[in-house]
Amino acid sequence: MTIVILFHDITSLLLVIYLVILIAGGGVMLRINHVSKSFKGQQVLRDITFQIAEGESILLLGANGAGKSTLLKIVLQMLKQDRGSMEWKGKKPHIGYVPQAPSMIGNLTVYQFASYVLSLHGKRVQVLTVLQDAGLEPKKKVLTGNLSTGQMKRLLFQLAVAVKPKLLIMDEPTAGMDLEAKRQFRKRLLDVRAEGISVLVTTHILLEAEELADRLLYLEDGVIKVDRPIEDIMLDRKSISFRTDFKYKGFLLSMGYTQQEGLYQKLTEDADKELQLLIQHNIKFTQLEIKGDTLEQYVEGLEREEVGT
Amino acid sequence: MKSIVVTVGMELQRMIKDRYFLCFSLLMPFIFYILFTYINRGAAVDGIEFDYYFLISMTCYSLVVTSVQTFGIQIMYDRMQTWMDYLFTHPLTPSQYFISRIITQLLLNTLIVSLFFLVVNAWKQFDRPLEEWIMTSLWLLAGSILFLTIGILIAQSRKVETASVTANIVVLGLAILGGLWMPLQTFPNWVQMIGEWLPSYLFARGAWTIASGEGIEIFNIIILTCYFLVLFIGAMILQYRQRS
Structure with a gap:
């Protein structure tokens, strides 16, 4: 009763609980501390510090060459940072990944490819469900090399979410998708967020991002220029x-x-x-x-x- | 372990459909075999009937092509095309991936040896004991590991074009100068002197000496082991440098 009087409505109550968890540090899934990276003497990332909370969706933006893909690769541990550290809450969780340019091996069929990826996670039984969700069930015997970029991304996205990652990293996930596929992607991504999966995404289609992300990270010349909640940005200016x-x-x-x-x-x-x-x-x-x-x-x-x- | 088994299964599905593998590792050596045994019918080399001698030569050639060219270039492509990066975001570590690739290649090499030996023996009806077939097969499979390390070395190239050209030169050099296409005795002395030290010649020589009843020479094993160690260490150093 007292709680209801204090917070007027359930939304405020949830917001306060969320903030308390964040402040206590319990909701932080990943902390990136002072990460720097250079290639052949050229500094690509400088002193990057931010954190990803559990269930939070972060939009990573910046001009070409700002360091977005490098940062994603460091989080994915495809690249090692020169300086700084990454701290996961507990054991490093499984990260789902939808790459920007999916150049997959071309001589496996869609079914074989999906079956292989899911088998690595011990979830081979879900192959047909994944193909249906990706709208590719009729193409299960087609070679992956013959899929369009949009179709391949749909498949990679469904594979990434099928194995229930704690963090989903997507590099331009809707590039190459047609309108219907984009609509389906947005719907599915909202489901993913409802499941409490954290998301780190780069996209050029910002109309989508307003709905799908909580926070904006804007990189400029390898430095974080903006790190703000999207709601704030939209209320602010x-x-x-x-x-x-x-x-x-x-x-x-x-x-x-x-x-x-x-x-x-x-x-x-x-x-x-x-x-x-x-x-x-x-x-x-x-x-x-x-x-x-x-x-x-x-x-x-x-x-x-x-x-x- | 499960990741390795699943990856080997996937790689086998992939390789069996690979036209390059089917054409250069299986079809081409078999056509060479038909052609050369027809030209040299009735001949013998070092007391071994040419048909059997050349079966060993072409099986070795096929193993060299598969291990150096097909395996090396495929790893290179996988690395360049971000396929490996994607794979490693799943429960599969780089070492598990490389172990899977090597197991796959050894299984393919077993397939190559079995296929050549079974098909050609069914055709030519060689009068040789089963133990000799088994001994020769085991020697060829063990020796093929050396050529896999050459494949891994070539896969460290920075450009696909460089890897492709290097692999072609290495395979042709090993095949021709190593006496796999024509017996080394048919070459001038100075070529023979070079050829006798090449790993491809020493590799095939092990199988030829089994066929002639002499058994594998210790010297042969020592030299091949040295080649393996040098190439393996070289491949590891290059891989470490590339990652860092």
């Missing part, structure tokens, strides 16, 4: 727009607004302060709209800053 009299144009443009067909617009980190300022200057406006920034807009802003520097 807002787009304010309104219509007003032409006489205010000069003032508004000097305040950083853009104007298009009588509509004034500005991206701001403090919409309330912006609104107060308009009121203080007696600016009469109509059709006022304050919208949260989309992840896409936010990342575009980061990329613009990067190009600027």
Whole structure:
């Protein structure tokens, strides 16, 4: 009774429990501490520190060459870091992996390939279920070398989740998929998250990421530039727009607004302060709209800053 | 252990469908055998009838091609095409993978020896005791491990093209100068002097001496063991360097 009074609703209660677990460190699955990596004297990752909580989904972004794939490979232990450490909670768990460019051996059939991968995990009985979930049951006798990139990724994704990993790492998982396959992928990924599997994903399709990820890690030149919850990002920066009299144009443009067909617009980190300022200057406006920034807009802003520097 | 068994099964499925293996390791030596035994019918080398002598030569050649070229280049491709990286995200360690590949290759080598011996013996009806067939087969299988290390060495190349060219040169050199295509006695003296020290010649010579009733010479075993140790250590050093 007391708990209900204190927290008003179940969502707040769950949030507080989640935060308590995080603070206590019990929910952290992997800690990456000050990891650096260089190739032939060229520094690719510098002092990377972050953690992945159990059940958390992290979106890893950055321009080409920012170090995303290197970081994924270090987490997967395909590469060894030059400096720093990785600490798993307990024994290193099984990691599911969907590679960016799946160049698999071409002369196994889809069935043989799936059967082999599942057999390594002692789950060979699930082959047909996996092929059905990947929509590839009719192609079970086709050689994997004859599958399209999208089909291969569907298969790799279903294989990765079929063995119930604790962490799922995906490098551009939807590249090459058609619309229907992407829709199915999103649905399945939501199921995966509901199962409590942590996810570390790179993608260029940010509309998907808003729904599917909890946190954004943005890499720039091998350094983490942003590490923030996506919800925060979307609440934080807002787009304010309104219509007003032409006489205010000069003032508004000097305040950083853009104007298009009588509509004034500005991206701001403090919409309330912006609104107060308009009121203080007696600016009469109509059709006022304050919208949260989309992840896409936010990342575009980061990329613009990067190009600027 | 389960991972190794499953991987061997998968690799066997894969290899049996491999056109390169079927063509260069099975079909080509068999065609050579038909051709050369027809040309040299009735001949003998070191007191061994040419048909049997050349059966040993072509079986050795097939084992060299499979171990150096097919095995080496395939490992190279697997490494370059991220297939290995993908595999190691599953319950399979690099050492389990390499053990599986070597077991697969030894099974394929057993298949090659059995196939050649059974098919050619059914055709030519050699009058040789079973123990000799078994002894020769065991020698060839044990000796083929040396050529697998050459395959592993070639697989350390940085480019597929380099590996492919190197494998071709090594296989042709070992086959021709080692007397697998033509008896070494038909070459000039200076070529014979080089050929006698090549692992391919020493490998086949072990089987030829079993056929002539002399038994395998200790010197032969020592030299082949030295070759194996040098190549094996070389392959391990290169592999370590590449990983680090």
